Amino acid sequence: MIYLDYNATTPLRTEVLEAMLPYFQMHFGNPSSVHWAGRQAKHGVEEARERIAEFLHCRPAEVLFTSGGTESNNLALTGVHNAIRSKGSHIITTAIEHSSILEPLEALATEGASVTILPVTGDGRVRAEDLVAALRPETVLVSISPANHEIGTIQPIAALSRIARERGICFHIDAVQATGKMPLDVTSLGVDLLSLSAHKISGPKGVGALYVRRGTALTPLLRGGPQEREKRAGTENVAAIVGFGVAATLAAQELEATAAHCCQLTQQLCEGIVQRVPGAFLNSPTHQRLPNTLNVGFSDATGEGLMMGLDLAGIAVSTGSACAAGSLEPSHVLLALGRNAEEAKSALRFSVGRETTTQEIDRVLEVLPQVVERVRRAARKNEE
């Protein structure tokens, strides 16, 4: 079995699992309890917070734990909007964001916020001049992902955030796919809010974090307790938080090695596809791309058919982001790049990771040409 869908999720690392296990039975306490059991659990949570703070180069008090990337994004957008809507409510984002950004913004738009969606270049890049042109006196928030989940395009976040922050506008980044794949330093990035998820970096599912720069106004989504400095009520997912902390530390330590490993694999894959599969075209950019992500279209084929054909050969890839899988809708990200619906539906996303091997890529390059040819033949037959 070959797994090339690391952008959907990653296998939990043994070190992470071992760090988590004591927190299920031995240190089972509620971190809010004052007694010994509570203190043990509290220790785990706070140590993890320090690890995440170190990972982002921020203060521990600026890290809120959440249930994952989706909650972090919802909390950032809705929380900032609700906290400062008296000052105006114009929010700027891009056409290629994850649905956990776009859908909360759609909801805020029905509640009176106005939302501007920036276009991107054919490479998926946001242009600074487009951001400048979209700014209004009542703009309160800009949200741009530093690395796209489907095609891997890296944005010039520092340049973009400067434009916003010079004008006192809050800047949020959805760093869920960037985590562990590129350095994330909140100071050099110049951001006020940053979303993270544990399971994209070999941590457990169901836990994430939101970095909130000190002094940023944020209204909670979940109320009912003093946890996370009253920004996120609810008993902490202690074991998962502990695992998240360890995963972040490991990811930081191995950042460069993993990036180099992934970069080599995606290059091997890309070159192999170009050589062996006629009519393949790259949707990912050629430079400033996440080292592990490669999105390729195959003319006259459906990504869904290709994905199923590869799956039956034991190879897991994705047609888009996992959340949109099973849908025949063309990816909104690829459409925003200027691809037509047919091109967009022909795409496969390959995302590799720490455990992927050269031999696995070789095997994929053996199977893929046959699968593509078969799907194309089926499509031709259907038109007859």
Added chain:
Amino acid sequence: MKMTTTQSSVLSPQSSPRPQRVLAALSGGVDSAVAAALLVEAGYEVIAISMLLAGNAEGHDGGCCSIDDFQDARRVAEQLNIPYYVLNLKDTFRSKVIDVFTDEYLRGRTPNPCLLCNRDLKFDLLWQRARELDAHYVATGHYAQVEYDHEHQQYHLLRAVDQRKDQSYFLFTLSQAQLARTLFPVGHLTKDEVREKARTLGLRVAEKPESQDICFVPDGNYARFIEQRVTAAQRARLTSGAIVDQDGQHLGSHDGIHQFTVGQRRGLGLGGLPEPQYVTSIDADRGRITVGTKSQLMTRGLTASGVSWVEGFPTQEVTATVKIRYRHPAIPSRIVARPNGQAEVWFQESYPAVTPGQAAVFYDGERVLGGGWIEKAL
């Protein structure tokens, strides 16, 4: 006619180094589950597919395509240890089935969405996926049978062994090339045998009740469904109009032609007439419902369009029996095939309630000869 059956090949795929691959549609019901199970038992390599057609996989209860149905289908696939995929066909289903369904009602016709779906969506898509995945056959849980006639070197589409469950009516559009690649593994079983098989295998859908009604109108109220779906431009067609007798005399009024079908007796609101009244025709352009007595509902035959012939275009007049609705008995008839997919069907004895929009399906005994879409009564 001497026939050599290859239906038994359902239970014994040609022995080859690699098992033959079959794409099996799973609805979440017991029939398709047992169909897939029989194929697995027979040694095929089975790939299961569910099609998300209507509603959405969250919410939307009742009808098909509910989250429960997909969960049932997934569990069956897990039990059979076969790969399982859900295909999202909501957009295609909307344009090829639901929109056509609505338009047909607005034209005063009574469509059959299952037939539209089989003809324009379900099978085409399954065959395309089958070719993509290198699968030789497509299999469904329909109650019907395919046989190969060696003498005439052609496939026959036959009624199911269980006459009460027979679904061959819904399959008349299948061509020879399509039949060659289609398996109906439960067609030779009765419903009771299918349930028994499901129990024996411990399939969780063994006792699941049958789905009723139209899958995208789970409450069965399709008049309201149409009212909610029509565009502003179409809405004019839903307004009230007159109910008249055979001579055009005004008898009453109605509030939308989409609430009526030929042969309908209820909901006319006509009291005080000596005989029960039935809808005999619907004039969409004038918004007019014409009613008549039982004898005025009788017709001598029908014309059909879009006619397809399972075993080839007949060179002479055909003597056959004809079903004009799924649940109706087959009527002894003569069929005159015309070019351009037209046909005239003459009933041996007059028969009530020929309904434009439904299918007329032609049988020779157990064999489906073909069928077409009813245009008008003769």
